[in-house]
Every structure is written in structure tokens, then in C-alpha cells.
Amino acid sequence: MAQPRVVVVGGGLAGLSATMRLAELGVTVDLLSLVPVKRSHSVCAQGGINSVNALTRQQGDSEWKHFDDTVYGGDFLQHQPPVKEMADWGPRIIDLMDRLGVPFNRTPEGFRDQRRFGGTLYKRTAFAGATTGQQLLYALDEQVRRHEVAGRVTKWEFWDFLAPVLDDTGRCRGAICQDLVSMQFRSFPADAVILASGGCGLVYGRSTMSMVCTGSAISRAYQHGAAYGNGEFIQVHPTAIPGADKLRLMSESARGEGGRVWVPRTPQDPRDPRTIPEAERCYFLEERYPKYKNLVPRDIATREIFDICTTEGLSVEKDRPCVYLDLTHLPRQELDRKLHGILEIYEKFQGVDPRDVPMKIFPAVHYSMGGLWVDYQRSATGGMEEGSPRNHQTSIPGLYAVGECDYQYHGANRLGANSLLSCIFSGLFCASGVIAGSQSSKRTAAEESSRLFDAALRREQDRHEALLGRRGSGDNPYQIHQELGALMTRVATVVRRNEQLSAAYDEVCALEDRWRRCAVSDTGNWTNQNVVFTKSLGDMFPLAKIILIGALQRDECRGAHFKPAFAVPGLQATDEAARRREAEEWCDRFASNTARWLKSTVARPGADGHPQIAYEDVDTSLIPPRPRLYGLVGADLIEEVWRERQQASEARVGGTGVGSGRPLAATS
Amino acid sequence: MIAPNHAADSAPAADEGREIRVRILRQDAPGQESYWERHAVPYEPNMNVISVLQRIAAGARSADGRPVAPVTWDCNCLEEVCGSCTMLINGRTRMACSALVDRLLEEQPEEIELRPMSKFPVVRDLVVDRRRLFRGLERVKAWVPVDDSYDHGPGPRISPEEQEDAYPLSTCMSCGCCLEACPQYTKIEPVRREGETGEAFAERRQGAFDRGFVGAHAVSQAMLFNAHPTGKMIADERLEALTSAGGIQMCGNAQNCVAVCPKAIPLTRSIARAGRAATVWAIKRLFDR
Numbered sequence: 009m010a011q012p013r014v015v016v017v018g019g020g021l022a023g024l025s026a027t028m029r030l031a032e033l034g035v036t037v038d039l040l041s042l043v044p045v046k047r048s049h050s051v052c053a054q055g056g057i058n059s060v061n062a063l064t065r066q067q068g069d070s071e072w073k074h075f076d077d078t079v080y081g082g083d084f085l086q087h088q089p090p091v092k093e094m095a096d097w098g099p100r101i102i103d104l105m106d107r108l109g110v111p112f113n114r115t116p117e118g119f120r121d122q123r124r125f126g127g128t129l130y131k132r133t134a135f136a137g138a139t140t141g142q143q144l145l146y147a148l149d150e151q152v153r154r155h156e157v158a159g160r161v162t163k164w165e166f167w168d169f170l171a172p173v174l175d176d177t178g179r180c181r182g183a184i185c186q187d188l189v190s191m192q193f194r195s196f197p198a199d200a201v202i203l204a205s206g207g208c209g210l211v212y213g214r215s216t217m218s219m220v221c222t223g224s225a226i227s228r229a230y231q232h233g234a235a236y237g238n239g240e241f242i243q244v245h246p247t248a249i250p251g252a253d254k255l256r257l258m259s260e261s262a263r264g265e266g267g268r269v270w271v272p273r274t275p276q277d278p279r280d281p282r283t284i285p286e287a288e289r290c291y292f293l294e295e296r297y298p299k300y301k302n303l304v305p306r307d308i309a310t311r312e313i314f315d316i317c318t319t320e321g322l323s324v325e326k327d328r329p330c331v332y333l334d335l336t337h338l339p340r341q342e343l344d345r346k347l348h349g350i351l352e353i354y355e356k357f358q359g360v361d362p363r364d365v366p367m368k369i370f371p372a373v374h375y376s377m378g379g380l381w382v383d384y385q386r387s388a389t390g391g392m393e394e395g396s397p398r399n400h401q402t403s404i405p406g407l408y409a410v411g412e413c414d415y416q417y418h419g420a421n422r423l424g425a426n427s428l429l430s431c432i433f434s435g436l437f438c439a440s441g442v443i444a445g446s447q448s449s450k451r452t453a454a455e456e457s458s459r460l461f462d463a464a465l466r467r468e469q470d471r472h473e474a475l476l477g478r479r480g481s482g483d484n485p486y487q488i489h490q491e492l493g494a495l496m497t498r499v500a501t502v503v504r505r506n507e508q509l510s511a512a513y514d515e516v517c518a519l520e521d522r523w524r525r526c527a528v529s530d531t532g533n534w535t536n537q538n539v540v541f542t543k544s545l546g547d548m549f550p551l552a553k554i555i556l557i558g559a560l561q562r563d564e565c566r567g568a569h570f571k572p573a574f575a576v577p578g579l580q581a582t583d584e585a586a587r588r589r590e591a592e593e594w595c596d597r598f599a600s601n602t603a604r605w606l607k608s609t610v611a612r613p614g615a616d617g618h619p620q621i622a623y624e625d626v627d628t629s630l631i632p633p634r635p636r637l638y639g640l641v642g643a644d645l646i647e648e649v650w651r652e653r654q655q656a657s658e659a660r661v662g663g664t665g666v667g668s669g670r671p672l673a674a675t676s
Numbered sequence: 677m678i679a680p681n682h683a684a685d686s687a688p689a690a691d692e693g694r695e696i697r698v699r700i701l702r703q704d705a706p707g708q709e710s711y712w713e714r715h716a717v718p719y720e721p722n723m724n725v726i727s728v729l730q731r732i733a734a735g736a737r738s739a740d741g742r743p744v745a746p747v748t749w750d751c752n753c754l755e756e757v758c759g760s761c762t763m764l765i766n767g768r769t770r771m772a773c774s775a776l777v778d779r780l781l782e783e784q785p786e787e788i789e790l791r792p793m794s795k796f797p798v799v800r801d802l803v804v805d806r807r808r809l810f811r812g813l814e815r816v817k818a819w820v821p822v823d824d825s826y827d828h829g830p831g832p833r834i835s836p837e838e839q840e841d842a843y844p845l846s847t848c849m850s851c852g853c854c855l856e857a858c859p860q861y862t863k864i865e866p867v868r869r870e871g872e873t874g875e876a877f878a879e880r881r882q883g884a885f886d887r888g889f890v891g892a893h894a895v896s897q898a899m900l901f902n903a904h905p906t907g908k909m910i911a912d913e914r915l916e917a918l919t920s921a922g923g924i925q926m927c928g929n930a931q932n933c934v935a936v937c938p939k940a941i942p943l944t945r946s947i948a949r950a951g952r953a954a955t956v957w958a959i960k961r962l963f964d965r
Binding site: 025028029032043044046047048049051052100102103104106107108109111112113114115116118119120136137139142143146147150151153154156157189218219220251252253254256257345349353356357359436484486487529530532534535537538 | 704705720722723724726727730733734736743745746748750751752753754755756757758759760773774776799800803806810813814817818819820821822824825826827828829830831833834835836838839840842843846847849850901904906907
């Protein structure tokens with residue numbers, strides 16, 4: 009059989025690394041992107057990329073510990089073999105990016121420098137100033153440009169993915185896409201389609217995400233039958249700069265380099281923060297988390313900042329919740345060398361120099377741990393089997409997902425600087441399996457009847473024409489989007505309550521109804537951004553429903569998903585025996601909750617327009633789930649009790665861990 | 677992309693009723709006449725030009741209340757790192773996201789003027805076609821010529837000084853401000869001829885691009901990769917490109933590029949280095965014959 013033809017949708021880190029590897033393997037790639045690939049959202053990643061390295065290794069670190077930190081930080085909600093494989097690949101990926109010319113910061117001797125990030129005690133994070141994502145993206149963009157010049161890659165920039173083309177067996181045979189300049193439609197027959205389209209932050213209106221992060225591509229795949237995993241797990245980043253058009257990220261690396269989070273002990277203390285004495289400042293993260301201090305995992309830092317402003321009333325400002333992120337005690341030269349990019353953003357957009365004045369920050373929607381459900385094949389050593397066509401395949405055969413748009417690596421909470429790794433890793437790793445999968449198919453997409461593509465193309469054309477031809481109620485799509493964003497931000501971010509989630513679900517349905525009746529103000533067929541936005545807005549509703557229903561049904565707290573009604577407090581008793589008893593009860597409750605809820609949420613589109621939710625066991629066969637105890641009162645005792653139980657159970661069953669669930673096979 | 681439209685969190689009462697007047701140079705499609713259109717949006721504190729454009733797109737009415745097609749523009753990250761939203765704001769080439777309305781009104785209180793970049797073909801309104809800019813990166817082979825993406829251990833050892841020299845050059849986001857400001861970089865806008873195939877037109881267009889000035893951004897990228905231990909293995913190929921038609925010799929040393937670069941990249945230093953390297957290379961080639 010001839011070399012396959014592959015369509016890659018999205019030109020961020022995941023899409024570019026997949027394209028680079030496929031092109032190298034002789035595959036012809038059509039790379040589609042809403043923007044020139046060099047402008048993809050990966051440029052916004054700031055802090056760095058994680059991997060065990062020569063230095064941390066000598067301090068006792070290992071690939072296994074990186075893997076352990078990732079699943080512990082993610083509250084065990086990810087299948088472990090892919091995560092193990094990713095951690096194992098970490099050092100090789102950093103080396104590769106180094107060879108591609110990424111200007112990583114250097115030590116005086118010329119080695120790559122590293123800094124510490126959240127959820128670990130090791131300095132595992134390689135970085136290039138504070139624009140690491142940009143630098144990694146550019147290195148991959150350059151390699152793909154090289155392949156483009158050599159004729160192995162064709163870029164289709166300013167193109168929108170509208171739908172996968174499925175044959176009568178349900179296999180993906182290509183894609184229907186639209187040119188955003190000429191508004192022309194085109195079908196792309198392909199032996200495999202890889203979605204690398206990133207996150208869906210615009211479902212929340214304002215977030216740290218770029219304007220292309222509408223989630224439309226994954227929503228369209230879902231609407232054609234692809235399963236969606238763990239949708240309710242949305243990361244809210246602890247530190248962002250509030251803005252009217254966007255919430256701009258203030259990287260975790262600011263804390264990694266020594267930045268401290270605090271509020272004045274006097275509510276809304278009007279003094280210049282620099283004149284407030286140490287004793288009158290509350291460094292609440294350091295006080296409550298003496299081990300990790302300002303570098304607790306993101307979900308925890310976010311909740312603390314949120315609480316101190318809302319519940320405890322200690323926001324720096326009265327009308328606008330925010331806390332101080334303070335770098336002013338650090339040497340200016342060091343700041344410029346390591347954090348210049350983010351300091352410049354604060355300075356440009358706030359007009360204040362954060363080297364002199366503490367920054368005012370507040371949490372913002374940042375990353376989607378959930379995404380398209382993808383399969384994997386476990387290897388004999390407990391990792392992922394290289395070359396298996398199952399790796400990263402969605403529930404639609406021939407349709408793959410990599411990067412932020414898959415659900416595979418981060419569980420209930422992502423650790424900082426792990427996303428760049430997962431994006432590059434999944435892009436590179438999927439390539440051999442994608443080729444094997446497309447070669448196993450009996451006929452190539454090129455041999456497929458043109459009727460299949462014509463019909464799919466006509467369907468999209470008709471939808472487009474119908475949208476242009478709507479005589480609407482006068483409702484404005486931008487207004488509807490604003491309401492959707494405000495609603496989702498209110499009910500489905502830091503704190504979640506069932507009555508709110510359930511009411512919000514009905515409100516989303518009502519907004520969707522209004523969307524069906526709204527009209528576009530531009531009915532032309534040349535660079536019509538109005539109709540493209542309106543279309544992508546329509547595709548936000550299925551995602552919003554998946555998030556809400558997943559959150560509503562999950563009656564527990566796990567990582568980024570926090571429901572006060574189901575929170576388990578720390579130990580209260582002071583008497584030793586009573587405390588021990590409480591710890592035993594705590595562990596009983598943890599065990600039963602694990603049995604009930606340590607499962608991925610898997611959503612499929614129902615015939616009635618509502619997501620159908622099923623739950624999938626998580627493969628935790630490598631590291632048995634244990635309580636996530638960052639900063640909890642009585643953590644030591646709970647840990648002790650839990651360890652005793654583990655040892656007892658291991659003695660009983662002869663050494664294997666609990667819950668060796670198998671992942672669901674792709675349904676065909 | 678049209679970005680979402682959001683009202684600010686709180687608008688102080690003192691600004692109630694205050695309007696921002698905006699004058700936009702519009703063009704419906706390539707080859708069509710351009711025309712000015714006035715818009716007005718309610719003032720809010722801390723607005724940038726993107727949020728003004730968001731309000732204008734959402735309203736889709738001109739200042740005199742006429743329904744008009746929404747204004748079209750490019751943007752993505754909104755934090756001045758993706759390079760999308762370059763335009764002429766009050767006559768100056770810059771990024772719309774980091775152009776704060778309060779500052780603009782201090783400069784020019786009557787109105788804000790928005791025009792598309794003048795050195796690239798207009799696609800529609802404020803959207804221009806910058807593919808020539810990316811072609812410049814191909815011309816100078818702006819990449820490290822690695823064997824493959826498999827594991828071959830780490831890259832070369834690099835001193836902190838070399839890293840600190842390279843990093844600023846590597847932050848170039850291909851926004852095109854340096855090209856807009858350059859007197860030597862003139863607009864190239866070939867039009868497809870009747871009966872010409874798409875491929876033939878693309879080839880002819882590329883030929884036209886390749887005869888034009890490659891631009892400061894590409895010169896700087898060539899110097900970035902010529903300084904990299906692996907990148908310099910094809911240094912001669914880059915110098916060949918920089919000394920052929922449209923190369924470094926076209927630079928008139930106006931130094932506008934460095935003045936407008938939003939990332940303060942030392943472009944003139946790169947140009948000076950490229951000039952010296954090109955001279956040395958030309959002499960070397962003379963003797964090698």
C-alpha cells in the first residue's frame with residue numbers, strides 16, 4: 009500500500025510535533041489551522057517544561073517520581089501507562105527540543121538551567137525566559153517549515169475543521185474544512201485525521217486562552233460520535249491578571265523563582281503594599297502549606313486565593329477580588345533574566361512595574377484536563393506500546409486526538425509545566441501508531457467513493473447557507489456568548505454546587521435555543537468572521553453541557569472538581585485515641601469514595617441532544633491510589649493509617665496494587 | 677477571529693455617556709476601493725484596541741446608526757506574543773492588543789484611527805495577507821538542520837552569554853511591524869490573471885516575493901541560526917540567500933525597524949552582523965573560485 013495521507017487539525021505543539029514526525033516517516037501531511045501555526049495558543053505557555061534531569065536525578069529524582077507526582081497531583085484520575093510513558097520520554101523530549109535550537113536558560117557552565125514548579129519538590133522545569141511555550145513552538149514551526157519546503161507538508165492556514173467524514177463502517181476517512189478567507193468548502197480525504205486543536209476556554213467567555221480556543225473542532229468530533237472524557241475537570245489557574253477582553257496568565261514560574269502570595273491582614277488595607285510591615289501581611293499559602301508553600305498544586309492554590317477573597321473578605325481591593333503576588337524582594341537582574349516575558353506583560357497591560365510594586369492577581373480558567381476520550385495499548389513494561397494503532401485513537405477509528413484536546417494525561421488536575429511535555433510527547437508518540445492504523449485499513453481514503461465526501465461536504469454547505477439565511481429574533485451571538493461565559497464561570501469553576509449546576513444546565517439549553525434563533529449581521533461570503541464565530545458558538549453548547557452534567561453527577565471532591573457539600577475535613581479531635589479513630593474513619597471514607605468515584609467520566613452524544621454519561625475504570629495498576637493530603641489537618645496520621653492498611657493488603661494479596669482496572673476498548 | 681464581547685467588570689459613573697470615537701479604513705475585499713467609516717463605542721476604563729473592535733463588531737452599526745457589516749481584524753493571544761493583531765493605530769504600526777485606549781486618547785483625544793498595514797495586500801478591512809513574511813523565513817532557512825527527531829542526546833553546550841544573545845532574537849513573533857516601517861520593503865500584490873491556474877499564480881507570486889527585500893525579521897533570524905552551533909552548519913546557504921536578489925544589500929539603514937519592534941529585538945545589530953558576514957563570505961567565495 010502507498011504511504012498514507014494524514015490530516016492534522018491544529019498547529020500548536022501537539023499538531024506540529026505530530027506533523028514533524030509523520031513527515032519524517034514519509035507521510036504526506038495536510039496541516040490545518042485557524043491561524044498561521046506560528047500564532048497558535050502554545051505561544052502563551054510561559055513557565056517551562058518538566059522532566060527528570062541530570063541534576064534532580066542525583067538528588068533522588070527519577071522518571072518514576074515524575075510519574076508519581078503527576079498522578080498524585082492529578083488525584084489518580086488518569087490511566088497510568090500513558091503517564092508513565094510520558095515521564096519516561098521526558099528527558100529525551102527536552103534533549104530533542106534543545107537540539108532544535110530552543111534557547112533554554114543556561115547555568116554558568118553552559119548546562120540547561122531548571123526551576124521548581126508546583127506539586128513537586130524537585131527543580132524539574134527547563135525554561136527559556138518566561139516564554140517557554142513560544143520558544144518550543146517556534147522550534148517545531150521551523151522544522152515543519154523545513155518539511156514544507158521539501159514538499160512533505162502542505163499548510164492550510166486560516167482553515168476551519170467542520171466535520172470528520174465517516175464511511176459506512178464508522179471509520180474516519182477524512183475531513184470537511186472551510187477556507188476562512190474565501191469561505192470555500194473542501195473535502196480532505198485522509199487515511200487518518202489527528203485533532204490537535206487545544207482547549208475550550210472560550211466556553212467560559214474570558215479565560216487565559218487565546219481567541220481560537222473555542223473547542224469547536226472537538227465539539228464537532230463529539231457531535232459525530234466521538235466520546236468525551238472527564239469534561240468537568242477544568243483547571244483554574246491561581247494567578248492571572250484580570251482584564252476586560254482577556255484574563256492574562258501570570259506564570260507559576262513567578263512563584264517558582266521565589267514570588268510570594270499575600271494579603272494584608274487588615275481587610276482592604278489602603279496603604280501602599282510596600283509600606284505594610286511583614287507582621288501585618290498574611291502569606292496564607294506559606295502558613296497553610298509549610299512543605300510546598302507557594303508551590304502547592306494549582307487547584308489548591310486557586311481555592312485558597314478564591315476563599316481568602318470571598319469567604320474571608322481579605323481581598324486587596326473592595327470591588328474586585330485580588331491578592332498580591334510579590335516579586336519585589338528578588339534581585340532585578342535575576343528577574344529580567346528568568347521572567348522578563350511575564351513582567352513585560354504585566355507592565356504593558358497594567359502600566360505598573362512588578363519589579364517595584366506587588367502584582368494584583370486572581371484565578372482564571374486556564375486548561376481543560378478533559379477532552380476527547382482516547383485509547384492506548386499497554387506495553388509489557390507498564391507503559392504505552394509504541395506503534396499501536398490504538399494509541400491516541402478516539403472512539404471513532406481513524407480519528408485521533410493529541411495535546412490539550414485529549415483527556416489522557418492530567419487526571420483531575422494538571423501540574424504546571426506538564427502540559428508542554430504532554431503536548432509534544434503525544435504528538436510525537438502517536439505518529440507510528442497512526443501510520444500502522446491507516447495501513448491496516450483495507451482501502452485507502454483515496455480509493456473511497458467520492459460520493460461519501462460530496463455528501464459530507466454538501467451537509468456542511470447547507471448548514472452554512474442556513475446560518476447565513478436565518479432571519480433572526482434580533483438576538484446577538486456575542487451577547488449570547490457573554491451570557492454563556494458568565495454563567496459557566498459562576499457555576500462551574502472553583503466551587504461547584506448541585507443546585508446551581510442543575511439550574512445552569514437548563515439555562516444553557518435556553519441559551520442554545522436562543523442561539524438557534526439568532527441571526528448573523530454579515531451575510532457575505534468573503535472573510536466572514538461573524539458567521540465563523542456564530543458557528544463556533546453553537547458548538548460550545550454541547551461542551552458546556554458535558555462539563556455541567558459531569559460536574560453535577562460527580563458527587564465528590566477530586567482535584568479541580570470541588571463540591572463543598574462533599575468535602576472531607578481533616579481531623580478535629582485532640583485526644584490521641586479519638587484522633588486515631590477519626591483517621592481510621594477518614595481512610596474508610598476515602599476507600600469507599602475511591603471505589604465509587606475513581607472513574608473517568610465518558611460522555612457520548614445522546615439522540616435527544618443531552619450527553620449520555622458512563623463511567624470507566626481507571627488503570628491504577630502501577631501506583632495504588634492514596635489520599636491526597638496537601639496541607640490537610642492530621643495529614644501525618646492519616647498517611648500513617650493508610651500506609652499500614654496498604655501494607656496489610658499487599659501482604660494479603662501478594663504484592664499487587666488495588667484497582668487494576670482495564671480501560672474500555674474503543675467501541676466500534 | 678472575532679473575539680468575544682464582554683462588558684468591563686465595573687464602569688465608574690463618572691465616565692457614563694462618554695464615547696470613544698474611532699475612524700477605520702475599511703476595504704471589502706482585495707482590489708476594491710477602501711473607504712473610511714466612523715464608529716463610536718461607550719468608554720470603559722482599561723480598554724485596549726481589541727476590546728474597542730469587539731464592541732464595534734458586536735454592534736455592527738456605524739457612528740450614525742447605520743447597520744454595517746462587522747469590521748474584520750486579526751487577533752489571537754491578546755497578550756502580545758502571537759503576532760496576529762498588527763495594524764496602524766493613529767498612524768503608527770503596532771499591536772492592537774497592547775494599544776491601551778487611555779494612552780491613545782492622551783496622544784490624540786478626538787478619535788482613534790485604525791488602518792490596515794500598508795505593505796501587505798488587504799484581505800478585508802484590517803486583515804492583511806502576510807504570507808510573504810513567512811516566505812522570508814524560508815528564503816533564509818531559518819531552522820536548525822537536525823538529522824531527525826529521534827533521541828541523539830542533548831544539544832550543544834551553550835554559555836549563558838550566548839543564550840542571552842540568542843534569546844531576544846528568538847522572541848520574534850513575525851508580527852511584521854519592522855516590515856511596515858521599512859522604506860525598502862514595498863508592497864507586492866500580484867493579481868491572478870484570467871485563465872491562470874492556482875499553482876501557476878502561486879509560483880509567479882513566490883517569484884515576485886523572492887525578488888523583493890527579505891526584511892529585517894528574516895535577516896535577524898538568519899543571524900540567530902548562524903550563531904547556533906548546529907545552525908551554523910548551513911551558514912553559507914543563509915549568506916547566499918542574504919547576498920542574492922532582495923538580500924541585505926537592499927537595507928537602506930533607515931533603522932525604523934528597531935524603533936517599532938514591539939519586542940525591542942536588536943534588529944540593527946543583526947543587520948550589521950549580517951552585513952559584515954556577507955562581505956566576508958563574498959570575499960571568501962571570490963578566493964575559492
